[in-house]
Amino acid sequence: MKRILFLTGDYTEDYETMVPFQMLEMVGYEVHTVCPDKKAGDTIKTAIHDFEGDQTYTEKPGHNFALNYSFDNIRLNDYHGLVIAGGRAPEYLRLNSKVIEVVRHFFKEDKPVAAICHGIQILTAANVVKGRKLTAYPAVGPEVILAGGEYQGVPVDSAYVDGNLVTSPAWPAHPVFIREFLKIMGATITL
Known part of the structure; x- marks a missing residue:
């Protein structure tokens, strides 16, 4: 069975943690x-970001999400892919040197990586986007450009694929975001 590492944290976007986690488990990862x-069993608080016609997203309390693995027990070679959730968590997670090390490992080994919304802030901090084409929540676009990436402005319900990297602006893109990640993970779904 292929194993995926899913990086999240307090005040992550609720849908961008719960929905991809459930979708990936549903197909057998x-x-x-x-x-x-x-550690495993601890919870993180999530936030619900919504698009309600304001100049930016709104934020409401989400759920408590139970982590199922301890960060200190990660053995990077045990994982076939990495998913990074968005929300506010990436702004502080990117300050953790171990998080940066984890991300760099996946890029160095050319393993599949999926990042959504503000999760791309962790990629820019890890210095892995130079010369890559990717998308993000539009407010993160300037960071992508400053980090040497080529920001792709796509609709909020779209994803962008560049080799082993799948990125998306926000949770409305989950169907295409996860479908494209499954493709680069080598999954085949038949109906």
Whole structure:
């Protein structure tokens, strides 16, 4: 069974953690949800970001999401892919040197990586987007450009694929975001 490392944290976007986690488990992957300084059984608080016609998204309290694996127990060679959730968590997760090390490992080994919304902030901090084409929540676009990436402005319900990297602006893109990640993971779904 292929194993996926899923990086999330307090005040992650609710849908961008819960929905991809459930979708990936549904198709048969073993998904380890982790957050620095937390262990299996600990919870993180999520936030619901919505698009209600304002100049930016709104934020409401989400759920408590139980992590199922301890960050300190990660053995990078055990994982076939990495998923990074968005929300506010990436702005502080990117300050953790171990998180940066984890991300760099997946890029160095050319393993599949999926990042959504503000999750791309972790990629820019890890210095892995130079020369890559990717998307993000539009407010993160300038960071992509400053990090040497080629920001792709796509609709909020779309994803962008560049080799082993799948990125998306936000949770409305889950169907295409996860479908494209499954493709680069080598999954085949037949009906």
